[in-house]
Amino acid sequence: MDVTRSYRTNFIVSKYTLMAVLLLVLGCQATKTDKENKEGLTGQNQELSSQPHADEVADSAIATPIYQQWHTVEIDFKGPRTSENATDNPFLNYRLNVEFKHAETSYTIRGFYAADGNASESSSDNGNIWRVRFTPDRLGDWSYSAKLYHKDSIAVASSVSGAEEVAISNATGGFKVIGSDKRGVDFRAHGRLVVSKGYYKFRNSNRYWVKVGANSPENLLGYVDFDNTYRIASSNKEGEASTTDKIHSYPTHLKDWKAGDPTWKDGKGKALIGAINYLADTGMNSVYFLTMNILGDGKDVWPYTKPDEFTRFDVSKLEQWEIVFRHMQSKGVLLHMVLQETENETLLDNGDTGVLRKLYLNELIARFGHHLALNWNLGEENGPADWSPLGQNNAQRKAMAKFIKESDPYQHPVLLHTHSHDPLRSEILDSIVGYTYLDGLSLQQDERKQTAEVIERWKNKSREAGHEWLITMDEIGKWFQGAVLDSEDPSHESLRKYVLWGTLLSGGAGVEWYFGAKHPHNDLNSEDWRQRDRLWKISNHARVFFEENLPYWNMRPEHGLVNLKDAYCFREKGQVYALFLPKTKEATINFLEEEGSYRIRWFDPLNGGELQKGSIDKIAGGAIRSLGHPPNTTGSPHDDWVCLLKKI
Template identity: 65%
Template sequence: MKKHFLYLIACTFLLISCTEKKKEEKLTEYQRWHTVTLSFEGPETSEKADDNPFLNYRLNVEFTNGDKTYEVRGFYAADGDAAESSAEKGKIWQVRFSPSEMGEWSYSATLQHGDSIALSNDKLQGEEISITNAMGKFNVVASDKKSPDFRGKGRLVNSKGYFRFQDSGEYWIKGGADSPENLLGYEDFDGTYRMQSSESKGEAKTNEQLHRYAPHLEDWNNGDPTWKEGKGKALIGALNYLSSKGMNVAYFLTLNILGDGKDVWPYADPDDFTRFDVSKLEQWEIVFNHMQAKGILLHMVLQETENETMLDKGDTGSMRQLYLRELMARFGHHLAMNFNLGEENGYAEFTPVSQNDAQRRAMTSFLKKIDPYNHPVLLHTHSHEPARANILDSIVGFKDLDGISLQVDKREGAAEVVETWKTKASKAGHEWMITMDEIGMWHTGARSDSLDGNHDSLRRYVLWGTLLSGAAGVEWYFGANNTYHDLNAEDWRSRDRLWEITKHALDFFQENLPYWEMQAQHSLINSKEAYCYRKEGEVYAVYLPEKGNYSIDLSETEGDFTVSWFDPLNGGSLQPGSVLKLKGGSKIDFGTPPGDKEQDWIVLIKR
């Protein structure tokens, strides 16, 4: 009896100890906005398996925090370490998620198998496959990151025609590189090669050599990411350089089969659109993660004008759906990115085989449907009328399209094009984000600093002209006929001065203007060569291109205003000119600038 009593006491003590220990066990901890990657063991398979793991399996994961729920697609991850191992087979499936809220999150994962089930949203379809780690919880705490790292501020969405951090409400404006468009045609990525050099008239010429970015090896820093014993350093260094110049966006294609570079695709085989190269995509992810940490938005361009009918003849059929779902599953968790429907989308005389309006709309709506995070979706335009208007007139006002990625051939008219389409979109009842992403002419674009030291016409007509007309940012295209052009550029230092001038404009907008509440009103200035962006009665930003006698019409408002000047060539603080104050109610002169009267200046007038 005594032994039995002691046994019960021991069991009770052990039970209490186990209970207390369980209470003390902490949930796995992640930081807000940081990527949560969960791995699940499932069936052993491979990229080349007869039972296609990309098409015939579907991993769905539901994440819940209070009344917030995200449904996120997962993906086949081979051995779970494919960036390093280059594995093509394994039994690991993964999901990536960036939590928006702090506190306790729970998740529930389901892996289902069935014919082409990856194309379906029907949760009842298919056979459920047993996986490890199918349910669980984790805790999310505050991020320790600071700007420019996007993990310090959260996700960018479209708001009032501009990028805005979803939670804080802070607005953000972009500036950076449109070239090289084949950024991912890089020799250190698995399965990457150039199918053929380009010979077509009217495009940048290539040879068999992939990108190496050797001039940027010196920009790689200890602690920066690499893969496979040191690969990736030059590209990571290039992104370090771009960020160090204050640039915050890079444009890149994810599919240029049939296009100009012919060196970027996500597939294991460019002739099979149903199977993806797991190790290559994992290496892309390393680069994308670094871009986000450096404050660089992912401008993801999904196709080119030459291949926009390659998948499903332009429809959003099975192959296009599979392609978009795979990209979303692997990369949609990133905080700062926008999807671009494709370069020069739609019919023009030089590209007659193209998507039509119904196909564009279907692709746009599908992206919105499968995106848990509401990334902006933009449409890249043709460079001139009527090709541009023929396409945009039919889709302006379409609610699923957030805006346009604008191409303009003649830089002198860029500001007018932005203003025209901002006005048309507003009248159609759906305000557009317009980003100035490719400036012409096609053969020239933005030349190297050695040929165009201060980039006078770009600075005037494109940088300040479009930003002061409502553009949400500017990216620089390197042209087709320059020595360092849109396909072969290896060293972003060739445009070092251009980045500096762009950074001056971004700083001015961020520090001085409620630009998301402003509209273009160039006619307030007594010169057709000047630009004026204003919030009526509150603030006016005016670009004066050269020496002259300038005035502004303030008849629309009353009261006193301060006058400051900003140097677009050298940046820095606001400076006083010859006139310190203006009074509303009439037309009035600005006075003279504080420095070189021959150059361009920005005048800031604030109540």
């Protein structure tokens, strides 16, 4: 065993081993920073060269590394030296498979080529390091066994049959997993998000999760501090935001970076890391971004060494993306990865899931699939349209979804971003509703007042088809407007009434806010999330209300129970009712079929705060009942209120 290699796979006896033993004896949990050990009880690179080999120390059986549940285990292997541009393509002609075993389960995880193992700092395009990332979900003892295969196009082959097995260092090993020391919003405190009952849920608990966040800028990763990132060409086309030759730098968020936050290459990345800090501090927990927009609107994001080279990946750029993604996860922010744009759906394999698309997807899954909160989105506005007639057809989008589901060992949600209106949208969705490999919709909707009806309709259709969809309202129109600045619309009244509460009280699993194309700080050029600070706060009020008061995963919309137009009712029959009332004067609820008594409390959707008492404390079933009046408004004035009825 070569103990001079990267710290990620040390098997040594040292002061850290002693610490591990003490932790096991005392039942304590390790508290280490990512910078120190990438989640393991190990030392820094420079410390390793002086540490003794395990064979040189007595009682080497105790030299088992310790990792934490839900933290990333990152293991490096020394293998053949190559480069991003080698004639023998390391991305296409090699395949690293690592099997992780536990007494109760096992995973086979794809690895990837990592150049010199430090490419985020060195920008190296060559080296002999091959890497795997794995997130253990169970406590106790794990073992691993790694194999590196070599054969023409082995990376996209259906099996490793006939491939040469290449020697690598530390091909086998083991480690112990203890409980996580993380708390709060950090996903490492809770585990992996999956789809359950049409909502997000942490797989290993009964806790559900509501999404609220930013849908813009869609080219978030078109950022000046990432290696080899630039705009191919500026654009000023009708139907999209205009661009110049400048890409994102997020200067106003530099002040939001905090001591101890990650950077790369002597301080790069601070502004984007700061932007994530700001958004998370407002209570937002999701960010939507493209991983490839070649031919699309921004033309500034791709994972490749060049925008016209689809079999070779930019290792240093992707490692820098990973730094940002890890920080997002630590701040409780879901990675909404949008895999393509409507203009480039047929760029790879003419839309099929062939060599180029499989390679692209395999690389993203191998490098980033270990993250706990992640969506794979099949593509923005997926399917042909008048302005982009070369879209994927139904067979192609189904094949892509199936490949992702069968290739992703963690089974992250797979969503489809829709067109904005019918019949264009429904023609596509009718052909895929009920499809096992698609978990739901990333909905685009142009008319705000129709949001609730559209969500309820597709929830019902998917349920009737036997595979209930998770539906999130991710792009509200019109395309040129979206969610405008606070300075233009301080209370965001139509977004609050029709989109935010209309979505959540109709069975939607969350919202993201699209910035439009023809307003300041738009979908492509926005540099400052603070321009919509009030919108984030309003959205967070709704998230907190849902998480603290409702078993929403067991509730269904029944808007007709309320006598007011544009009111919404979400209920678990006979238990709890959440009502959005656009006005409260003369509001009633049809309780003819209910029995018992229900306590009434009010929630302020604009200003937030605690539940409050109104003019009536409780009502009984068996009749159409008046809801009375809410308390006086404290803060900005408004007419709409949320009324909560819970059975006593």
